[in-house]
Amino acid sequence: MRESLLEFLRAWLPNLMKRLPEFWKATCDTLLMEVWAGSICFALGLVFGIVLTVTKPGGIMENRPVYQALDKLINLFRSIPFIILLTALMPLSRLLMGTAIYVRGVIVPLVFGATPFFSRQVESALAQTDKGLIEAALSMGSSPFEIIFRVYLRESVAPIVRATTITTISLLGLTAMAGAVGAGGLGDFAIRYGHDRNMVDITWVTVVVLVLAVSAVQWLGEMLARRNTH
Amino acid sequence: MIELEHIVRTFRADPEKPPVTAVNDVSLTVGNGEIFGIIGFSGAGKSTLVRCINLLERPDSGSVRINGVEMTELPPRDLYRARRKIGMIFQQFNLMPSRTVGQNVAYPLKGSGLTREQQRQKVRDLLELVEIGDKVDAYPSELSGGQKQRVALARALANDPNILLCDEATSALDPQTTGAILRLLSDLNRSLGLTMVVITHEMEVVKAICRRAAVMDHGEIVETGDILDVFSAPQHPMTRNFVRTTSHLSKLDDLLREKSPMVRLKEGQVLTRLTYYGQTGISEPLITSAARKFDLDLNIILADVEIVADSMIGGTVVIFQGAPDRIDGALQYMRDKNVKVKVIDDARVPA
Structure with a gap:
C-alpha cells in the first residue's frame, strides 16, 4: 500500500520527490518568515492602529503632531513597492539582524512591508466602535488607557481578527517575493525549479500548499471572528 | 447640587467659517433630589449643555460646580473619580455588545475596591432594582429597547452616584415603555434621593416626572421655572409653540x-x-x-x-x-x- 503510493507520487511528481528534503526546508522557511514577521507586525500594527485612532481629531487623546507624523509615515511606506523595499532596507537589515539574506535577513523588510497595511486595517477595525460606547465609558470615569483596553480592543476583537487574517495572507505573498533576495522559502523553491528548470510538478505542488495554507488561515480567522460576535 | 454659571460652548467644524455656538451663556441651578427637565427642539443645544455637567464637553468659558466642587479645574484623575458619582444614560443606551448584561453593569465597578464576590452581588442588586434580574447572562442584542435602557440605568447607578443625567433616555422607546422607564426614574429619584437632569424633546416626559424645567432654544435658556408655570402660562413664544404643538x-x-x-x-x-x-x-x-x-x-x-x-x-x-x-x-x-x-x-x- 505504502509502496504503491510512493510509486504513484514518483511517477506523477518526479522532480518534487527527488527534492523532498529541500521542499520541507522551503516550507519551514516560509512558515518561519510568516511567524516571525507576522508576530512583530501584529504587535507594531496594533500599537500604530491604536495611536492613529486615539490621536486623530476628535479622538480621546487628540494629538495633531503625533497623528500627522504617523499618518504620513504609514502612507510613505505603503507607497513603496515591496520589491524596492526589499533591496532598500538591506543596510538596515544588516545593522539590526547582522545579515541581509536567508530568513533572518528578510524579517526587517517583511515587517516594514506589512505593518503599515496592518496598522490601517486596525485603524479601520477600531473606527467601527460605536462613538456612544466611548462616550458612555468616559461618563463612567474611564481613563483614556482604560478605554483603549476595555472598550476599543475588547469591542473590536472580531474585526481585528479579520484584519489579522487578511494581513497574514498578504504577508504570505510577500514572503514569496522575499525569496528573490535569497531568503529561501516556497516562493523561491517554485521559481528556482518550477520556473527556471521548467519542473511543472513543483510549481503545482507549491501552489497547492499555499492554497491550503491560505484556506486554513481564512477558516481559523472566520471561526475566531464569529465566536467573538454577539 | 449642580450649579452652572455662564456656560458657553462653541464648535468649529470648519476653520474657514465662524464657530457655531451650541450653548450660549447658560446659567442654572439644580437642587439636591430634584428632577430638572431641559426641553427644546433638536439642535437647541440641550445635549451639549448636559455634557457640560460631567465635562464630556468642556465649556469654552463658565463654571460647573457639582456639590460645591469646580469641575473645570479638576486634574484628569480627579475628574475621572468625580464622573463616577455622576451617572448618565443615553438615547441609544450605549451598552457594550461584546459584554453580557452582568459584565456591562460590572464595567464601572472595576477599581471600586469591591471584591469579585461583592461586585457580583452588587450587579445582582442593581439588576433587581431595575426589575430585570433574570437577564444577567444575556447579551444586549437579545434585549428589547426598554430592557436595554434598564441595563444602562443599572450600569449608571453602579457607583452609587448622587446625580443622574438622562440624555433623551426615552426617545427611542415606544410610549408604553417610555411610561415604564419614567416611573422607574421617578421611583429611583424618591428611593435613592437622586438628583436628575432630564433632557428631552418630548413634553410628555417633562410633564410626567419633572418639578422644574428649562426651555432651550438656539443655545439659550428662554424660560425656566416650575413646570406648572412654564406649561400653563408660557411667556416665551418658543415655549408657547411647544405647549401648543402638544395640546x-x-x-x-x-x-x-x-x-x-x-x-x-x-x-x-x-x-x-x-x-x-x-x-x-x-x-x-x-x-x-x-x-x-x-x-x-x-x-x-x-x-x-x-x-x-x-x-x-x-x-x-x-x-x-x-x-x-x-x-x-x-x-x-x-x-x-x-x-x-x-x-x-x-x-x-x-x-
Missing part, C-alpha cells in the same frame, strides 16, 4: 382655518377658549355652574386637561349661547375664578 386645543386653529361647521356660529353665539391655571377652581364644576347661574347653553367643542405636578392645566373651547348680557356675565364669572378667557368669535347682535 389637543391646537386643533381649534385647524378647525378655524378649515371653517369647519363645528366652529361656525349661529346668531347670538360666542366662541371662546378657556384656559385653566393650576389648582384655580378646577375642582369646581365651572362649566355647569356658569350654565345654571346665567341660564346659558354651553357647548364644549374641544377639551384638553392634564395633570402636571399634581395640578390640572389645560383648557376647553366652548360655545356660549344665550342672552348677550348674560354671556358677558358668565365670562366675567369665569375670569373671577381665575380662568383665562379668550373670545375667538362673537356672533352676538349688537344691542
Whole structure:
C-alpha cells in the first residue's frame, strides 16, 4: 500500500520527490518568515492602529503632531513597492539582524512591508466602535488607557481578527517575493525549479500548499471572528 | 447640587467659517433630589449643555460646580473619580455588545475596591432594582429597547452616584415603555434621593416626572421655572409653540382655518377658549355652574386637561349661547375664578 503510493507520487511528481528534503526546508522557511514577521507586525500594527485612532481629531487623546507624523509615515511606506523595499532596507537589515539574506535577513523588510497595511486595517477595525460606547465609558470615569483596553480592543476583537487574517495572507505573498533576495522559502523553491528548470510538478505542488495554507488561515480567522460576535 | 454659571460652548467644524455656538451663556441651578427637565427642539443645544455637567464637553468659558466642587479645574484623575458619582444614560443606551448584561453593569465597578464576590452581588442588586434580574447572562442584542435602557440605568447607578443625567433616555422607546422607564426614574429619584437632569424633546416626559424645567432654544435658556408655570402660562413664544404643538386645543386653529361647521356660529353665539391655571377652581364644576347661574347653553367643542405636578392645566373651547348680557356675565364669572378667557368669535347682535 505504502509502496504503491510512493510509486504513484514518483511517477506523477518526479522532480518534487527527488527534492523532498529541500521542499520541507522551503516550507519551514516560509512558515518561519510568516511567524516571525507576522508576530512583530501584529504587535507594531496594533500599537500604530491604536495611536492613529486615539490621536486623530476628535479622538480621546487628540494629538495633531503625533497623528500627522504617523499618518504620513504609514502612507510613505505603503507607497513603496515591496520589491524596492526589499533591496532598500538591506543596510538596515544588516545593522539590526547582522545579515541581509536567508530568513533572518528578510524579517526587517517583511515587517516594514506589512505593518503599515496592518496598522490601517486596525485603524479601520477600531473606527467601527460605536462613538456612544466611548462616550458612555468616559461618563463612567474611564481613563483614556482604560478605554483603549476595555472598550476599543475588547469591542473590536472580531474585526481585528479579520484584519489579522487578511494581513497574514498578504504577508504570505510577500514572503514569496522575499525569496528573490535569497531568503529561501516556497516562493523561491517554485521559481528556482518550477520556473527556471521548467519542473511543472513543483510549481503545482507549491501552489497547492499555499492554497491550503491560505484556506486554513481564512477558516481559523472566520471561526475566531464569529465566536467573538454577539 | 449642580450649579452652572455662564456656560458657553462653541464648535468649529470648519476653520474657514465662524464657530457655531451650541450653548450660549447658560446659567442654572439644580437642587439636591430634584428632577430638572431641559426641553427644546433638536439642535437647541440641550445635549451639549448636559455634557457640560460631567465635562464630556468642556465649556469654552463658565463654571460647573457639582456639590460645591469646580469641575473645570479638576486634574484628569480627579475628574475621572468625580464622573463616577455622576451617572448618565443615553438615547441609544450605549451598552457594550461584546459584554453580557452582568459584565456591562460590572464595567464601572472595576477599581471600586469591591471584591469579585461583592461586585457580583452588587450587579445582582442593581439588576433587581431595575426589575430585570433574570437577564444577567444575556447579551444586549437579545434585549428589547426598554430592557436595554434598564441595563444602562443599572450600569449608571453602579457607583452609587448622587446625580443622574438622562440624555433623551426615552426617545427611542415606544410610549408604553417610555411610561415604564419614567416611573422607574421617578421611583429611583424618591428611593435613592437622586438628583436628575432630564433632557428631552418630548413634553410628555417633562410633564410626567419633572418639578422644574428649562426651555432651550438656539443655545439659550428662554424660560425656566416650575413646570406648572412654564406649561400653563408660557411667556416665551418658543415655549408657547411647544405647549401648543402638544395640546389637543391646537386643533381649534385647524378647525378655524378649515371653517369647519363645528366652529361656525349661529346668531347670538360666542366662541371662546378657556384656559385653566393650576389648582384655580378646577375642582369646581365651572362649566355647569356658569350654565345654571346665567341660564346659558354651553357647548364644549374641544377639551384638553392634564395633570402636571399634581395640578390640572389645560383648557376647553366652548360655545356660549344665550342672552348677550348674560354671556358677558358668565365670562366675567369665569375670569373671577381665575380662568383665562379668550373670545375667538362673537356672533352676538349688537344691542
